[in-house]
Amino acid sequence: MIELEDLSVQLGKRLILSNLKASLKGRAIGLLGPNGSGKSTLINTLLGFHPPLSGTARIFGKDIRTHAKELRRVIGYMPESDSFISDMTGVGFVRYMAEISGLPANEAMERTHEAFFYVGLGEARYRKLGTYSLGMKQMAKLAQAIVHGPQLLFLDEPTNGLDPPARQRMINLIREIRDTPGMYLILSSHLLRDVEECCEEALILRDGKIAAYCNLDEERRSNRKFIEMETVGAKEEFSSAIEQLGCECAWFSNGRAKLVLPPSVEMRQLYNTAAQFSVQIRKINYRKDSLEDIFLRAMDGKFQPEKMKAQSNVS
Amino acid sequence: MSVNKRVYRPYAGRYTSEKTRFLILPRYAYSSLFDSRFLLAFFVACNIPTLLFLAAIYFSHNPLAQAMLQMKGTEVFLKIDNGFFEKFLRFQGLLCFILAAWVGPGLISADLSNDALPLYLARPFSRTEYVLGKFTVLGALLSLVTWIPGLLLFAVQADLADWTWFSKSYWIAGSLILGSFIWIALLSLMALAFSAWIKWKLSATALMLGVFFALAGFGEAVNEILRTKWGKIFNLPAAIQLVWLDLFQVPMNSRFRGGAGDLPSWAAWAILLSFTSFCLLMLNRKLKAREVVR
Known part of the structure; x- marks a missing residue:
């Protein structure tokens, strides 16, 4: 789905991502790493917000430098921060975003209503976004990210600030979207549990480099x-x-x-x-190897993916 | 997705043309702007002068009406020539400025203060289209009080006057359009640039007023202290006035001596061009999906 080809990104004078090389094939990939490891920069670069210093990335085989606009049509983005126009109603805002994504006005309106009901905000859709609670704002952000029916969804800390029931609702929605045929998602989170519950694979970054990339099921199986x-x-x-x-x-x-x-x-x-x-x-x-074990090993620089372990055993 | 079934489904329908997608921004902006009755009333009032100028054209071609209303000593005002249209543009230009200062500062600041820019730019929508869309909000609004009614007046005059007048004065229509475009571009880009740099709408409005009036005052102070005329380069209203006089081929008279007339007309053009470029540069620096802290 995503090919990182020696991708380096520099912001100001700081090198944030350094020669990332990986082929991300899973349908749901968790992006993990401590603060400042480059998770958000990677998402922003894939969205075309930051130009690569060297190397490139391909999404669905298309280069992000040359096909950015084309790719953004099939990408949905749920940012970490509150990104709204607070004096607009929920339905007005999401419809606006759908139209900017290229949907005709009628279809945009229809899908906006559907998206609001889908995320469970059907009754609150005519309220102004400024009056929404934190949990509702997160759901509205998800609604704007999926309203144009993207194939690839970037979710940046989707459960931030949610209470346990709201978090569970969000996780359930993400899993449901993930299970839709032809749908891919990248979930960036500092909560390992979120990634563990939603993702098949995890890409762990440390200091702008890939510390680990593994298939979670394979890692778990290896410890049976x-x-x-x-x-x-x-x-x-x-x-x-x-x-x-x-x-x-x-x-x-x-x-x-x-x-x-x-x-x-x-x-x-x-x-x-x-x-x-x-x-x-x-x-x-x-004993299952939890994602926390994998994460901590990756942070210590001791992580070795299960496939590589098998190869070294054979040799 | 479906309201009843509540399942996620990808979109497989048609897409709108990318070339005209920037027009979505003005459509949504107008629906929110004209929620304000004050703005609506002011916008309507902006066209009252057009009616007065229209009446002037009518009376200038109707001696009977002039006689009935005993209009004496109004020949200068009723002389429909390049000066008449320059006066019209000068008057409407002032209303334009008020409209731009009212509407413009809130156009981008609302998106930036709500951190909504990444949501626009994460879609198949570029920064250029974003600026173009926001520019169109002001551009279309200001056009409705400058060159569009101006051309209407010109058409009425051309219709009522004889062919000789039209053959001698057809260039006035071009001056009207070009003069309006320059003023609209300057005001719109300035309002957008200030809106992008200052996230608080009121401050952006204050800065806009400051640039027009306080900067002109500063320029005069420079002139007095340094005993020069080049302080006028800070006087934007004077510069646009000079450009309009140049475009409408209106000769300088005593009114302008000691004012903008002190500057050569190329300097006025250069001031406007520099300022417009500076505004574009400001927009380019500020309108980024993610701000990079260096």
Whole structure:
């Protein structure tokens, strides 16, 4: 979806992004990094707000330097800060934005109403934006970002300042949009939980460089090898059968065991073996690598994506 | 998306032409501007002088009406020539200035103070189109009180006068249009530039008044202190007056001696051109989706 080709961006005399090189293929990508790491600058550059110092980026195969206007037609942007014309009504503002995106007046009006109902502000759409609460403003920002039906959505801190129920509503909406066929989104957030709940992949920036780019599911799966389980009816034969699968196994009292599964062994094989020896697996825990672990490792410079780990194991 | 189904759906319909998309800005701006009854009343009042000038043209061609109203000593006023149209433009130019100072400072400042610029520029809409759209708000409004009624007056005069008058005076229409365009461009760009630099509308209005009147005063002070005439380069009203006199080929008279007439006309043109360029530069510096702190 997005190709970063040695992208460097300088603002004033400071180099903010330095030789970013990555191919972002996921449908929902979380952009993470500490303050000042270049997340917003990357989004702004992809939107064409900042010219690259060197290198470039391609969105859907089109160069951001030469096809900026064309690309902006298929991009929706929800900025972090309050960006409104406060003396306009919600419906007036979003319709205005839809028309500027190129929608004819009637279609713009129709989609504005739909967008407001979609984000749950249907009843408040004729109120002036200045009278909206913080949560409503966030939803109105989402409405203006999706009103023209973009294919790629940039969401900059979409849950900022939201209370837990409002945050959950926002997350649900983002997931729903993400699951629409042909839809892609980039979510920049300092809340790891938001990224964990909405995204398939995470791009972690540190000091304007890529500290990590990983597929979250793959990273999680990679840590299934550490397993704790409680069994009923386990005997020596079961233990031997598991070891024959290639697992390292340590048994404790009351049928408790700790296992290390090799990468080739799937969980299904463990269940099949248990069924074969009439062993009940009452409880099974495998430690998931949380996004926080990945993030902290990336910040320490120790992150190695799972694919690369596999390659190094093979070699 | 649908109001009933409430699902997200991408847009697959047609798009409007990119060439005329900047016109969306004036459409929305007018709907909000003319919510003010004061502005509406003033705008209507701006065309009352046109009616008076129209009446002058009518009376100048109607000796019977002149006799009935016992109009004596009004020959100078009823002489429809280049001076008549220059007077019209000078009068309407003042109203233009008031309109621009009223409407202009709020055009960009509202977007900047609400940080709405990134929302415009994240769409298939360029900075040039944004400025063009905002310029059109003022440009169209000011046109309705300058060259459009001016051409109407010219057409009425051409219709009532004989062919000789038209063949000798057709260039007045060009002067009317060019003179109006220069004034509209200067006022609009200045109002937009101040609106972009000063996010508070009232301050932007005050600055606009200051540039026209306080700067002229400063120029006079420079003239007095340095015993020169070049302090007039700060006097924008005098410069535009000189340009209009030049365009309408109105000879200098005592009224202008010691005023703008002290400057050569090329200097007046240069002042207006420099100031307009400066306003464009200000707009270019300020209108960015994201401000870079250096």
